[in-house]
Amino acid sequence: MASALYEKFYAAVRRIPKGRVATYGQIAKLAGYPRHARHVGFALNALTKDDVPWHRVINSQGRVSARAEPLFGFEGRQRLMLEREKVRFGPDGRVPLEKFQWKP
DNA sequence: AGCCTGACTCGGA
DNA sequence: CTCCGAGCCAGGC
Numbered sequence: 001m002a003s004a005l006y007e008k009f010y011a012a013v014r015r016i017p018k019g020r021v022a023t024y025g026q027i028a029k030l031a032g033y034p035r036h037a038r039h040v041g042f043a044l045n046a047l048t049k050d051d052v053p054w055h056r057v058i059n060s061q062g063r064v065s066a067r068a069e070p071l072f073g074f075e076g077r078q079r080l081m082l083e084r085e086k087v088r089f090g091p092d093g094r095v096p097l098e099k100f101q102w103k104p
Numbered sequence: 105a106g107c108c109t110g111a112c113t114c115g116g117a
Numbered sequence: 118c119t120c121c122g123a124g125c126c127a128g129g130c
Contacts, residue, residue: 036127042127
C-alpha cells in the first residue's frame with residue numbers, strides 16, 4: 001500500500017456513479033486535498049484491483065490522459081468502458097464535461 | 105535535508 | 118485549436 005492518502009482518493013473515485021465522470025482535481029478536492037490532482041493520477045496508476053472505477057477519472061479537458069505506461073491501446077479500452085456505461089465521446093475524442101461530469 | 109518525478113491544471117503566446 | 122512554462126505537493130532515492 002502506498003499510503004492512507006491514496007486510500008482517500010480511491011474512496012472518492014468509488015463515489016462516482018455509473019455513467020458519470022470526474023476530473024483529477026475534482027477527486028482530489030472531494031478527498032480533502034485540493035492541490036493533489038497529480039497524485040490522484042499516480043494513485044490510480046498503482047491500482048491493480050478493479051474495485052475502483054478508475055476509468056471514470058479524466059482530466060479537466062474532458063480527455064483520457066495518456067499514461068506513463070508504454071502499453072498501447074489502453075486509452076481506447078478506457079473509452080470503451082465508459083461508452084459501455086453510456087458516456088458518449090464527442091467527435092474530437094473528448095467527453096462533454098458539461099453533460100457527464102459528476103456533480104455531488 | 106535536497107533533488108527529481110508525475111494518469112494535473114491554468115493562463116498566456 | 119496547440120504548445121509552453123510555472124505552480125503545485127507527496128513520495129521515493
